Structure formats: C-alpha cells, structure tokens
Amino acid sequence: GEDVEQSLFLSVREGDSSVINCTYTDSSSTYLYWYKQEPGAGLQLLTYIFSNMDMKQDQRLTVLLNKKDKHLSLRIADTQTGDSAIYFCAEIETGANNLFFGTGTRLTVIP
Amino acid sequence: DTEVTQTPKHLVMGMTNKKSLKCEQHMGHRAMYWYKQKAKKPPELMFVYSYEKLSINESVPSRFSPECPNSSLLNLHLHALQPEDSALYLCASSQVTGGGQPQHFGDGTRLSIL
Numbered sequence: 001g002e003d004v005e006q007s008l009f010l011s012v013r014e015g016d017s018s019v020i021n022c023t024y025t026d027s028s029s030t031y032l033y034w035y036k037q038e039p040g041a042g043l044q045l046l047t048y049i050f051s052n053m054d055m056k057q058d059q060r061l062t063v064l065l066n067k068k069d070k071h072l073s074l075r076i077a078d079t080q081t082g083d084s085a086i087y088f089c090a091e092i093e094t095g096a097n098n099l100f101f102g103t104g105t106r107l108t109v110i111p
Numbered sequence: 112d113t114e115v116t117q118t119p120k121h122l123v124m125g126m127t128n129k130k131s132l133k134c135e136q137h138m139g140h141r142a143m144y145w146y147k148q149k150a151k152k153p154p155e156l157m158f159v160y161s162y163e164k165l166s167i168n169e170s171v172p173s174r175f176s177p178e179c180p181n182s183s184l185l186n187l188h189l190h191a192l193q194p195e196d197s198a199l200y201l202c203a204s205s206q207v208t209g210g211g212q213p214q215h216f217g218d219g220t221r222l223s224i225l
C-alpha cells in the first residue's frame with residue numbers, strides 16, 4: 001500500500017469538470033479515500049469507496065474505480081473557484097491502521 | 112467546520128523547550144492518530160491509539176511522546192526538537208481502527224522550531 005501515485009497539477013476553467021487520477025497498488029480488500037486540503041487547513045474527507053465497487057456518486061463528486069488497472073478517479077462536476085485545493089487519494093487495507101496517501105494533486109480553478 | 116479540534120493552531124519553540132499539542136473529539140470515536148505533514152508532502156503516520164492504548168508507533172524519535180488521557184483527548188508532548196521537526200501536525204480520529212472507518216482530521220498545529 002505504499003505506492004499511491006497522482007499527477008501533481010491540474011488546471012480547469014470554472015464551470016468545467018475536473019478529473020483527478022490516482023493509481024494504487026494493493027490487490028487485497030482495500031478502502032480508497034479522497035481528501036481535500038485547502039491552504040493552511042487540515043484534510044477534509046470528501047468520499048470513499050471499497051475496492052469491490054465500481055462507482056460512487058455524491059452530489060458533484062463521482063468516484064470511478066478500475067480494479068483491473070488499480071486506477072481511481074475523482075470527477076468534480078461544475079468546478080468552482082472554491083474547489084481550488086490539494087486533493088489526496090489514500091488507501092488502507094481492511095483491518096489495517098495505516099492510511100497511505102498519494103502525493104496530492106493541486107487543482108487550480110481559473111475564473 | 113472540523114469536529115476534531117487541535118490547539119494551538121501555531122507554535123514556535125526553541126530546541127530546548129518543552130511544549131504539548133492537544134487534540135479533542137466528541138464524536139465517540141475510539142481510535143485517534145497523529146500525523147506529520149511537511150510542506151508540499153502528504154501526511155505521514157506517527158502514532159495510533161485504539162481504546163486509549165498505543166497500538167502503533169511508526170519509529171518516531173523519543174523526543175515526541177504521545178498520551179491519550181481519555182477517549183476524547185490526545186496529546187503530543189514535545190521536548191528537545193530539531194529544526195527538521197518543523198511541520199504541520201495533524202490529529203485524526205475514527206470510530207475504531209481498520210480501513211472501513213474513515214479518519215476525520217483536525218486543522219492541525221503548525222510547528223516551527225527555531
């Protein structure tokens with residue numbers, strides 16, 4: 001669970017959709033989380049998915065999971081300037097305690 | 112608004128000082144965590160407490176000493192820190208340990224060592 005990778009930067013125009021990608025390594029039962037971190041703040045839990053699911057939708061957020069490729073994505077519909085932040089994906093095996101984070105993707109929303 | 116409260120928000124201390132970071136949650140969670148986050152890096156786990164007992168210490172130097180006085184409180188006692196210990200220290204809690212219970216984070220204490 002220690003190789004969680006993300007692209008470092010993403011820029012989108014206000015109103016467009018944002019897609020933030022993440023790859024992970026664990027093949028056993030795993031929970032996958034998305035957190036948002038604004039400047040000077042802690043981590044805000046956005047959503048999470050278990051590795052036996054394909055998709056989860058929560059208002060403007062859609063999580064897609066490709067188990068074969070171990071690829072996770074977070075889609076933000078109608079992106080707003082308040083969505084500008086760093087987004088971390090993280091994985092943890094069932095029963096484990098250590099949440100392994102990706103490097104984080106800095107999302108910049110252009111007005 | 113976070114339901115995990117950390118104090119102080121900022122702390123500047125010299126290398127010979129002794130100080131404590133505090134974390135509080137009233138969600139009835141029985142697992143609490145300390146993470147360290149350096150600038151432009153993801154958080155790294157330091158300690159895990161489960162039912163007020165230390166269950167994980169990720170090879171953290173002894174100059175960091177955690178304490179869990181009760182199920183709502185988690186402290187991190189600091190002594191003789193080094194400049195490289197300057198970072199954002201994040202506290203988190205979850206219902207219990209184990210991956211299926213999401214961890215909720217506080218806003219952190221930004222620590223600067225002179």
